[in-house]
Amino acid sequence: MEVDRLKIGITCYPSLGGSGVVATELGKLLAEKGHEVHFITHSVPFRLGKFHKNIFYHEVEVNDYYVFKYPPYDLSLASKMAQVAKMENLDLLHVHYAVPHAVCAFLAKEMVGSQLKVITTLHGTDITVLGQDESLSDLIRLAIDRSDAVTAVSQDLIRETRELLAIDKPIDLAYNFVDKRVYYPREVTQLRRDFAKPEEKLLIHISNFRPVKRVSDVVDVFAKVSEKVPSRLLFVGEGPELSKTICKVKEMGLTERVIFAGKQDDVAQVISLADVMLLPSEKESFGLVALEAMACGVPTVGSNAGGIPELITHGETGFLAPTGDTRQMADYVVRLLTDRELYDRFVTACLERATKTFCNDLITAQYEQIYYRVLGRQ
Numbered sequence: 001m002e003v004d005r006l007k008i009g010i011t012c013y014p015s016l017g018g019s020g021v022v023a024t025e026l027g028k029l030l031a032e033k034g035h036e037v038h039f040i041t042h043s044v045p046f047r048l049g050k051f052h053k054n055i056f057y058h059e060v061e062v063n064d065y066y067v068f069k070y071p072p073y074d075l076s077l078a079s080k081m082a083q084v085a086k087m088e089n090l091d092l093l094h095v096h097y098a099v100p101h102a103v104c105a106f107l108a109k110e111m112v113g114s115q116l117k118v119i120t121t122l123h124g125t126d127i128t129v130l131g132q133d134e135s136l137s138d139l140i141r142l143a144i145d146r147s148d149a150v151t152a153v154s155q156d157l158i159r160e161t162r163e164l165l166a167i168d169k170p171i172d173l174a175y176n177f178v179d180k181r182v183y184y185p186r187e188v189t190q191l192r193r194d195f196a197k198p199e200e201k202l203l204i205h206i207s208n209f210r211p212v213k214r215v216s217d218v219v220d221v222f223a224k225v226s227e228k229v230p231s232r233l234l235f236v237g238e239g240p241e242l243s244k245t246i247c248k249v250k251e252m253g254l255t256e257r258v259i260f261a262g263k264q265d266d267v268a269q270v271i272s273l274a275d276v277m278l279l280p281s282e283k284e285s286f287g288l289v290a291l292e293a294m295a296c297g298v299p300t301v302g303s304n305a306g307g308i309p310e311l312i313t314h315g316e317t318g319f320l321a322p323t324g325d326t327r328q329m330a331d332y333v334v335r336l337l338t339d340r341e342l343y344d345r346f347v348t349a350c351l352e353r354a355t356k357t358f359c360n361d362l363i364t365a366q367y368e369q370i371y372y373r374v375l376g377r378q
């Protein structure tokens with residue numbers, strides 16, 4: 001069927017982070033479907049990879065005149081958005097994060113005209129942290145109110161946005177997704193030998209090591225598990241809590257059994273090495289890494305914070321406990337790792353749920369429908 005080809009501008013944080021991953025992957029999928037996609041960001045999105053047909057990149061350059069104490073990135077971005085929208089005749093801007101991207105898109109629309117539609121996707125931190133800041137809440141409310149459509153990555157984030165900002169604007173639910181051609185159980189038998197002995201289980205945690213991830217709980221859970229099950233722990237990623245975590249591992253005498261792999265590109269391959277993903281976060285609007293694990297057939301044990309329970313079905317595709325309850329989380333991991341039948345059932349349920357509910361085709365089509373709706377082209 002001939003696609004009603006759209007010209008779409010996408011702005012996101014292009015460096016590491018779930019929101020950047022989702023925005024970039026969505027752009028690539030839309031381009032594959034025949035739409036023209038223009039990334040407007042300060043650097044090339046890290047997941048963009050090789051050259052793609054239908055994808056264009058516009059770099060936002062910030063003027064650093066000597067009179068400015070702080071270079072005005074937001075204004076440069078808004079101007080670039082307007083410039084690209086006019087030059088390329090964009091139908092819409094899809095921005096990820098209310099602050100500053102939706103605010104910049106609002107300014108761009110003022111410059112271009114109301115034919116340019118703005119879709120804002122909320123990912124979490126823009127609401128759960130910044131929305132609580134009185135000095136920013138009016139600005140965030142304005143950006144949300146003036147967007148032509150607003151989406152959020154979980155019901156929980158929709159609820160929290162409404163509560164914090166007292167807005168009644170409709171917010172569409174669009175869950176995050178994984179590309180099933182990339183995220184599937186990889187054949188890693190050979191590679192796994194470098195990380196764990198055949199009789200050992202491998203637990204994994206992947207994050208940006210921000211305090212909300214409660215990485216220290218990951219170590220506590222692992223310490224309890226390894227008392228009962230021969231196992232190792234693989235950490236992937238970097239961030240503010242990394243050095244503290246390395247110290248804690250050393251203090252607890254676990255160094256021999258914990259691997260710090262740093263940032264990794266082929267996440268699906270790394271996840272496929274593991275038996276269980278640990279995600280004990282304090283806040284998580286969705287938990288993309290748990291979905292990536294699910295799609296690779298790896299169950300998650302973690303906290304029931306934020307949107308995690310919408311993603312992980314407790315007792316079917318993983319186990320969830322109250323945030324901070326490392327005893328309960330460890331018990332769940334031990335249960336999974338010592339009951340082969342239960343474990344296999346979880347793996348099957350993970351693969352089924354990832355393909356049925358969070359598949360790229362489904363969610364991309366959902367975003368397209370939202371685009372056509374705001375453009376009146378349904």
Ligand code: GMT
Binds near residue numbers: 022153289
């Ligand atoms: O969790 C982070 O620190 C990164 C953050 C981001 O901005 O990329 O992740 C948020 O967006 C992801 C993609 O929608 C979600 O999967 C994460 O749950 C969300 N993080 C939080 O809500 C803390």
